[in-house]
Amino acid sequence: MLKLQSVVTYYGRVLALKGVSLHVDHGEIVAIVGPNGAGKTTVLNTISGIVTSHSGKIVFDGVDVTGYPTEALVEMGLVQVPEGRQLFAEMTVYENLMLGAYRRSRAAKKSEVAVDLERVYSIFPILKERKTQLAGTLSGGEQQMLAIGRALMSKPKMLLLDEPSMGLAPLVTKSIFKVISDLRKEGTTVLLVEQNAKAALAIAKRAYVMETGRIVMEGSASELARNPEIQRAYLGMGYRQIMEQPRNA
Amino acid sequence: MSVGLSVDLLAQVPQLVISGFTRGCIYAIVAVGFSIIYNSTQVINFAQGEFVMIGAVVAAVLLSKTSLLVAFPTAVAAGCLAGAVVALFVLLPLKRASVVSLIIITIGTSIMFRGLAQLLWGEAAIPAPPFTGVVVQGYVEDREFHFLGAYIRAQELWVMGVTALLVVGMHIFFRRTILGQAMRACAINQLGARIVGINVRRMIMASFVMAAGLGAVAGVVVSPVFYAKCNMGTALGLGGFCAAVLGGLGNFAGGVAAGIILGIVESLTGGLLWSDYKDAVAFVILLVILLLRPEGVLRRRAEA
Numbered sequence: 013m014l015k016l017q018s019v020v021t022y023y024g025r026v027l028a029l030k031g032v033s034l035h036v037d038h039g040e041i042v043a044i045v046g047p048n049g050a051g052k053t054t055v056l057n058t059i060s061g062i063v064t065s066h067s068g069k070i071v072f073d074g075v076d077v078t079g080y081p082t083e084a085l086v087e088m089g090l091v092q093v094p095e096g097r098q099l100f101a102e103m104t105v106y107e108n109l110m111l112g113a114y115r116r117s118r119a120a121k122k123s124e125v126a127v128d129l130e131r132v133y134s135i136f137p138i139l140k141e142r143k144t145q146l147a148g149t150l151s152g153g154e155q156q157m158l159a160i161g162r163a164l165m166s167k168p169k170m171l172l173l174d175e176p177s178m179g180l181a182p183l184v185t186k187s188i189f190k191v192i193s194d195l196r197k198e199g200t201t202v203l204l205v206e207q208n209a210k211a212a213l214a215i216a217k218r219a220y221v222m223e224t225g226r227i228v229m230e231g232s233a234s235e236l237a238r239n240p241e242i243q244r245a246y247l248g249m250g251y252r253q254i255m256e257q258p259r260n261a
Numbered sequence: 262m263s264v265g266l267s268v269d270l271l272a273q274v275p276q277l278v279i280s281g282f283t284r285g286c287i288y289a290i291v292a293v294g295f296s297i298i299y300n301s302t303q304v305i306n307f308a309q310g311e312f313v314m315i316g317a318v319v320a321a322v323l324l325s326k327t328s329l330l331v332a333f334p335t336a337v338a339a340g341c342l343a344g345a346v347v348a349l350f351v352l353l354p355l356k357r358a359s360v361v362s363l364i365i366i367t368i369g370t371s372i373m374f375r376g377l378a379q380l381l382w383g384e385a386a387i388p389a390p391p392f393t394g395v396v397v398q399g400y401v402e403d404r405e406f407h408f409l410g411a412y413i414r415a416q417e418l419w420v421m422g423v424t425a426l427l428v429v430g431m432h433i434f435f436r437r438t439i440l441g442q443a444m445r446a447c448a449i450n451q452l453g454a455r456i457v458g459i460n461v462r463r464m465i466m467a468s469f470v471m472a473a474g475l476g477a478v479a480g481v482v483v484s485p486v487f488y489a490k491c492n493m494g495t496a497l498g499l500g501g502f503c504a505a506v507l508g509g510l511g512n513f514a515g516g517v518a519a520g521i522i523l524g525i526v527e528s529l530t531g532g533l534l535w536s537d538y539k540d541a542v543a544f545v546i547l548l549v550i551l552l553l554r555p556e557g558v559l560r561r562r563a564e565a
Contacts, residue, residue, distance in 0.1 A: 062455060086458030098453035100446050110439070111446050115458040117439045162457065 013038045013170060013201050019068030021058045028054040030225040031068065041193065041202040043212040043233060045246055046222035052205040053095050056172045060092040061085050073169065087115045089169035093176065097159040101148030105139055108147050108158055112165030132161040135191060153184035160191065170201040177208045189215050209246035213237040270533055275411035277532040278525055283417045283486060285524020286424035287313065290479040291501025292508060292516030293431060294472035299510045300448035301468040303360050307367045308347055310498020311374040312473040314491060316340045316480025318382055321389035321489035329392055333481055340477020341470045343374060348469035353462060371494065378491035386488035391416040416485045423482045427475060428517050444468055496540060503543040507550055
């Protein structure tokens with residue numbers, strides 16, 4: 013579905029990605045974990061065309077999309093839910109959702125958009141309750157739901173999720189991650205960037221570990237979750253916890 | 262110079278209010294133009310008054326040769342073209358420049374437009390016939406209506422009517438259409454707008470064309486009232502800017518109200534007090550606002 017081949021990206025003069033290769037198959041959740049500043053967000057921003065790669069190749073859905081502008085990628089069904097959500101704070105929940113369908117607003121029938129709106133409301137009932145409220149007045153969890161809902165309004169084939177758990181209470185994170193794995197079951201492919209490696213590895217099938225602009229490890233999510241090095245570095249487990257962890261994790 | 266208010270002077274008040282209201286309508290439209298561009302780019306486009314001038318001059322030149330049905334759309338198209346030129350050749354290529362340098366560049370652009378107009382059409386005022394009127398000896402004379410102790414010309418009603426239509430139209434455009442929503446979205450969060458697939462460059466372009474087209478419409482309707490002149494844009498632009506700041510930049514309703522108030526205050530100052538200082542009114546008001554309430558007088562506080 014998505015393939016990156018030795019992608020190199022600069023942020024100004026800083027070399028942010030030093031040749032990243034990865035792939036996501038159709039219907040998979042793949043996670044990218046790693047410390048702050050490792051380049052995880054840059055990977056997503058490069059894929060979505062927010063920043064342009066210096067070299068390398070990006071293939072989406074069988075098409076070489078290297079250098080494509082964001083709006084073309086959105087139209088192809090590759091949609092990002094960015095870090096910090098980037099909602100339209102002074103617009104209502106409803107207006108935010110309708111702008112999610114912006115690329116389709118001319119081609120798609122109004123009834124189709126209405127169906128998708130109902131689908132988003134059924135996934136996140138709280139958004140329906142708050143549809144006339146300004147997005148900036150929502151709680152953090154509701155804002156994350158709105159960001160995902162807005163992305164869903166464009167009928168994505170693949171979602172790029174950037175830190176969906178950031179700043180959220182554990183219970184809220186749990187319900188957001190439940191939605192992400194439900195979306196996968198309905199056929200949406202997901203590339204997930206997370207600091208909360210534990211939650212990410214729990215729902216992902218495979219994962220990549222990034223450090224300083226490179227992928228340093230990859231494998232199945234359950235394998236990586238059992239890896240003592242990963243556990244120490246990213247799962248916040250001390251030595252004792254590792255020893256005491258049940259085998260069936 | 263005597264400043265005493267005699268009964269004679271007071272009798273002029275209704276007439277002054279009406280002519281001030283007319284001028285205020287133009288300020289209002291220019292203020293909305295400032296807000297449209299400010300909203301999508303954070304830039305204050307000081308060439309805004311020149312769009313009014315272009316509309317007025319092109320319409321006045323054409324009205325002497327053809328009908329209103331030809332002159333009106335041509336003049337508005339000329340204004341839109343000027344807006345597109347500013348966006349395409351001045352603002353978008355310099356996207357990395359700071360907002361302050363962009364603003365200074367718009368001042369330069371405004372001087373350029375004025376100079377071009379002067380070269381093409383000369384410095385003299387160009388009279389334009391009113392839209393509706395009675396033909397008297399081959400000359401179109403405007404109708405006049407008596408209203409609350411003052412005379413109001415049909416053309417002034419045209420100005421007010423068109424202003425009302427434009428303001429209501431803009432409101433509907435930005436609240437109810439997906440394109441208008443997308444332009445607002447660019448203003449609120451540019452990264453968010455890109456992520457949902459809005460072409461931000463195209464929206465900036467659209468905002469310039471719209472603001473310029475609005476200004477040109479104002480120029481067309483007002484040309485029979487003021488006469489069209491290549492240097493008319495400066496004063497109208499400054500008045501409009503003052504109104505936009507007074508109403509809170511980006512706030513359409515505030516700018517419209519402030520524009521009309523400013524037009525009336527200017528007219529009353531000029532007619533009743535000191536006609537020499539009429540043009541200073543806008544600056545004095547602007548200074549006072551900037552000192553006391555830099556966020557604008559009519560700006561709504563952020564909703565909780």
